[in-house]
Amino acid sequence: MSISAKSLRFDENSMWVELTDGRTLGVPLAWFPRLLHATSEKLLRFEISPEGLHWDELDEDISIAGLLAGRGDQSRRATAAE
Numbered sequence: 693m694s695i696s697a698k699s700l701r702f703d704e705n706s707m708w709v710e711l712t713d714g715r716t717l718g719v720p721l722a723w724f725p726r727l728l729h730a731t732s733e734k735l736l737r738f739e740i741s742p743e744g745l746h747w748d749e750l751d752e753d754i755s756i757a758g759l760l761a762g763r764g765d766q767s768r769r770a771t772a773a774e
Contacts, residue, residue, distance in 0.1 A: 743757075
């Protein structure tokens, strides 16, 4: 059985993802700058798919597997200091 998102809600600092296995993940919005800086209206225009969460207007895709692994925004990878 694969785990997917069942519902999604937000508070001032976090995104709360209810999973199909009964768990709820609280994730800091700071992990996802596009979400952190979005308006409340834009945050609520999301789609849930079997793989994760998608905001077309914000160009943001978040996988459930990534959330479970504790990964934030992967679009800007840190480079090693020289």
